[in-house]
Amino acid sequence: MKSLGVIGGLGPMATAYFLELIVKMTDASRDQDHLEVTILNRPSIPDRTACILGKSAESPVPMMAKAAKTLETLGACCIAVPCITSHYFFGELQKGVSIPFVNLVKETASHLKENGVKKAGILATSGTVATRLFQQALEAEGIGFAVPDEDGQQKVMHLIYENVKAGLPPELPLFEEVCAGLRKEGAECMILGCTELSLIKRDFPIGPGCLDALEVLAKRSIEYCEKPLRPAYRSLITR
Numbered sequence: 001m002k003s004l005g006v007i008g009g010l011g012p013m014a015t016a017y018f019l020e021l022i023v024k025m026t027d028a029s030r031d032q033d034h035l036e037v038t039i040l041n042r043p044s045i046p047d048r049t050a051c052i053l054g055k056s057a058e059s060p061v062p063m064m065a066k067a068a069k070t071l072e073t074l075g076a077c078c079i080a081v082p083c084i085t086s087h088y089f090f091g092e093l094q095k096g097v098s099i100p101f102v103n104l105v106k107e108t109a110s111h112l113k114e115n116g117v118k119k120a121g122i123l124a125t126s127g128t129v130a131t132r133l134f135q136q137a138l139e140a141e142g143i144g145f146a147v148p149d150e151d152g153q154q155k156v157m158h159l160i161y162e163n164v165k166a167g168l169p170p171e172l173p174l175f176e177e178v179c180a181g182l183r184k185e186g187a188e189c190m191i192l193g194c195t196e197l198s199l200i201k202r203d204f205p206i207g208p209g210c211l212d213a214l215e216v217l218a219k220r221s222i223e224y225c226e227k228p229l230r231p232a233y234r235s236l237i238t239r
Contacts, residue, residue: 002225003036005076005099007067009043010083011165014195014214017202018082021218027228035227038074040067048085049127061089065096072097080104080221082195084213085127102224104217108191109137111216115237117189119144120211121182123156124193134193146185152178156194164196172204183209189237201238210238 004022008015019037028034046058064086071079080102081087087105094101112120122134122145129147138145148156155174163170179190190210192198198214200206215236222229 001036002077003038003075004221004225005068005071005074005079006037006039007042007045007064007071007079007081007083007086008039009041010045010048010081010086011196012041012043013164013199014082015039015041017199018080018195018214018218021215022222025215025218025230025233026222027230033227035222035225038071038076040070042067048083048088049125052085052088052127052131060086061092064089065093068093068097068101072099078102078221078224080217082214082217084133084193084195085125087133088127088131102217102220104213104220105133105137105193106140107220108134108193108211108213108216109141109143111219111236112138112143112189112191112211113141115189115235117143117237119146119186119188121146121148121179121185121187121190122193123148123178123182123190123197125160126153126157128193129153134191144186146182146187148178148181152181156197159200160194160196164199170200170204172200175200175206179207179210206238208238211236 045060045063048060050056078100090101155178159170192212195214198212201212
């Protein structure tokens with residue numbers, strides 16, 4: 001049986017929700033049908049966005065690389081990281097292990113293409129936006145994109161850091177304002193490109209035309225480990 005390795009704690013609630021998604025999305029009728037998962041919860045890993053933007057000299061790479069090697073030693077066939085900003089470091093991290101990382105950024109772009117989306121809005125941390133992770137993945141699939149203006153990006157960061165990471169209810173009008181601005185620019189689907197935004201989708205109605213990148217990671221992790229996916233999760237864009 002293939003098992004999944006997870007570098008977790010980035011943040012902790014997103015990791016817990018990722019495991020919930022894995023269980024919910026697997027087409028299983030008994031305990032033994034579910035995917036085997038080894039999670040290393042490492043909330044002490046330095047902040048990824050702060051490092052990317054030059055606001056911190058602490059790199060998350062050493063601790064993440066150590067965790068990846070541990071997961072490989074424990075028999076994982078692949079590694080998932082329920083933190084999108086951390087994907088910026090995947091090229092460096094991949095060199096340290098022989099098992100692959102599941103790249104949810106590329107998989108999200110592929111899912112949009114499979115569903116006929118021509119232009120997507122990107123809701124993510126400033127670090128993710130600055131590194132153009134999603135922009136490059138979308139361009140590779142021939143999909144257009146729109147990102148929030150400076151005011152809109154501040155609202156996204158407020159939702160992520162001052163609401164969800166702080167354990168407070170999200171200010172949904174801010175979310176709706178940013179989405180409305182991106183739709184005016186022609187975006188057909190909003191990418192929830194931060195795991196904290198995934199938690200907003202979990203707990204609150206956000207309307208049609210949204211794709212949760214964390215759900216994409218769960219879907220592809222299940223498929224990569226050769227477990228069956230529940231039919232309801234073949235397309236993940238909200239209706």
